[in-house]
Amino acid sequence: MQSTTAFEAMGARRLLIVGGITLVTAGMIFGDVFAVFVLHQNANRIGAALMAATDAAASKDAASVFAQFTNIGGMLENRGTKVDAHVHMIDFGYLALLLALIQPYVALTEFNRRRLAKLFLVGGVMLPVSVFLIHYIGLSYSPLSSIGWASISADLGGSFVIFACAGELIGLWRHARNSIEIESPKVMPTETTWTSRTLLTGGTLLILAGFLHGAFYAVVDLRNHETQDQIALETMINASVAQQNSASRNMRDARTVVDGYGMIQAEKAVNIAAHSHIIEFGLLAILLAFIQENVFLAERWKRRWAIVMLTGSVLLPAFVLLELQFGLIAGGIADVGGLLVIIALIGMLVGVLRNKGQVAATEGASA
């Protein structure tokens, strides 16, 4: 049984759990849409622009080179801001879930905890939405020469999050000094059901796998990729310069190098994506293990969502890594993995929304 005051309808903890799952779900949907409709097309356009820059260098046309790189810069900003929006939205969701878990140790009044939760969620939405808009708003009406209104708004959102976290830290510090009595530790998650244990163990193993993959990549591939990156660009330049005084220009070598450069970028991208996704899904699984008490669903539904969540968490990073070998089929399976995680999150969110302070007992929840 759980305290009704600990999870009241608009309590700080509930706000953070609902807000956190919503942010993670929204961030993942955005990521899936971005991966399917923007990412690959954008990469192809960047490759084409790089080839055009190489052609321009071979034609001794410096103005056209700058024009092509301005074009590439715009496309990179487009991609970068969307990746940033995706990552920050999900990370703020995780942080919200984390803060929900430590609420019993934050020695502040419920009113102040609620205000901190709202401030955190406002900042957690404001930053990624503003980052998304950077590419579209640019420097319009900005009083500054290099930072636009969207960037200013994103930084303000980030400040809100930092202030909210600082407030939570003060609460933790007050608790650590035992200066204020707070809720009974009974409200901390203590459930050890099959669902909770599976998510906890599965999540820890996912994180361990992610760390091992990251360490392997950092030791074996990262420096090689960076060196290859520089060599490819230098070779691209040399290949175009070699054609500058040629009567019949042959850009085949340059084209081959541009394709190779694209492959290096793709290898880097899939390794980083697999590394970050497997760790983040592991962390998410552990967090979800602790909020199972607040998911007002029958145990068999909780088990189903946990299995769906862990299946998706393995499928997505594994098939992202296999994308270079198996192309679109692997990409499609990875997207299905992401979809499974989203479905599981929505299922759990429904369970949390159904719980408005009732006793979180499985027998009390209908299927």
Next chain:
Amino acid sequence: MSGSRRVLIISGVGLALWGMGFGLYYAVFVEHQALDKIGGSLATSFADAAGGDMVASRAALQTYADTQFDYVRSVDVHSHWIGLAMLLIVFGVAFDRVRFHENRKLLLAWSLVIGSVTFPLGVILQTLDRGIIPQAVAAIGAALVIIALAIIALGFGRTERN
């Protein structure tokens, strides 16, 4: 709250704040300039080649590679500090389910905290010095995190059997 949990939770929130503060500082004062430099030096490298000045072209390409090297590591450090901070807090909450003696759990907690601070620290130090010391700091930090993580997984497993 036990000592190990306190170490993990307070260090985690502190590290998250530090990581976010670093990110905010980097975004406001460094990132825009770094991105301009990356794009600008690459374009200059191709333009100089178009103009036949290969010495300037190579110099610009080196500037591009150096700036990119620093940029990648700075962004990595920001995300790893915050990610590891979240891990510390999560384990702080879960640590009661790790069935080891409190002294061992405290040692485990400090290992995880030290690893979480030093691993990204070693990475960011590589932007100042590309020698062996920053790499060693990063490697030791990463090893501490991985070993601690493996032992924690074992601890959760023992809980399950019990």
